[in-house]
Amino acid sequence: xxxxxxxxxxxxxxxxxxxxxxxxxxxxxxxxxxxxxxxxxxxxxxxxxxxxxxxxxxxxxxxxxxxxxxxxxxxxxxxxxxxxxxxxxxxxxxxxxxxxxxxxxxxxxxxxx
Amino acid sequence: xxxxxxxxxxxxxxxxxxxxxxxxxxxxxxxxxxxxxxxxxxxxxxxxxxxxxxxxxxxxxxxxxxxxxxxxxxxxxxxxxxxxxxxxxxxxxxxxxxxxxxxxxxxxxx
Numbered sequence: 645x646x647x648x649x650x651x652x653x654x655x656x657x658x659x660x661x662x663x664x665x666x667x668x669x670x671x672x673x674x675x676x677x678x679x680x681x682x683x684x685x686x687x688x689x690x691x692x693x694x695x696x697x698x699x700x701x702x703x704x705x706x707x708x709x710x711x712x713x714x715x716x717x718x719x720x721x722x723x724x725x726x727x728x729x730x731x732x733x734x735x736x737x738x739x740x741x742x743x744x745x746x747x748x749x750x751x752x753x754x755x756x757x
Numbered sequence: 758x759x760x761x762x763x764x765x766x767x768x769x770x771x772x773x774x775x776x777x778x779x780x781x782x783x784x785x786x787x788x789x790x791x792x793x794x795x796x797x798x799x800x801x802x803x804x805x806x807x808x809x810x811x812x813x814x815x816x817x818x819x820x821x822x823x824x825x826x827x828x829x830x831x832x833x834x835x836x837x838x839x840x841x842x843x844x845x846x847x848x849x850x851x852x853x854x855x856x857x858x859x860x861x862x863x864x865x866x867x
Contacts, residue, residue: 684765684859687801687857744791744852745791746803746847747803753798
């Protein structure tokens with residue numbers, strides 16, 4: 645089984661709808677991250693969490709919110725989706741002390757019409 | 758100016774060739790340097806990880822870091838069609854956050 649899972653894998657929605665993307669991990673890592681990937685722009689950090697009670701904004705948090713339900717679960721919400729939020733979304737985990745390596749899930753392809 | 762610059766390519770090479778990829782960066786606080794490989798419609802996969810300056814070899818992959826020039830490289834020896842992917846450089850200032858390059862798309866022709 646995959647260490648980091650994301651659901652759904654694909655989603656098509658309409659402008660104005662609320663969308664939730666979910667991430668679960670079995671790696672036992674404390675740190676979890678949400679990124680979006682756009683062609684030519686690479687991966688950009690949306691939100692990150694170093695433990696269940698710690699939530700931090702990344703470089704592009706506007707229009708997004710998150711919830712850390714447990715050490716293993718980190719959800720990303722789009723409160724009112726807009727076409728500009730069409731992208732590939734990745735969840736990642738990190739947990740090695742003294743190292744900043746991160747491990748990624750398979751991604752969610754989101755299309756906002 | 759972006760914090761991490763990476764030529765997006767695309768790069769096309771024949772099977773068996775050496776693939777050379779590189780990134781430059783502006784933040785002198787970066788200490789951890791990584792390379793990720795991303796196949797189409799998949800998540801990035803950690804390939805190489807280096808702390809501070811120096812070289813690291815793993816199989817057909819060699820990673821080099823030159824902090825004085827703010828320049829990192831990844832070399833793939835004896836490249837195979839299975840190495841066709843997008844390669845992302847990433848780096849961190851020991852704050853558990855990564856800054857990524859835009860990625861270079863590589864195609865190895867059989």
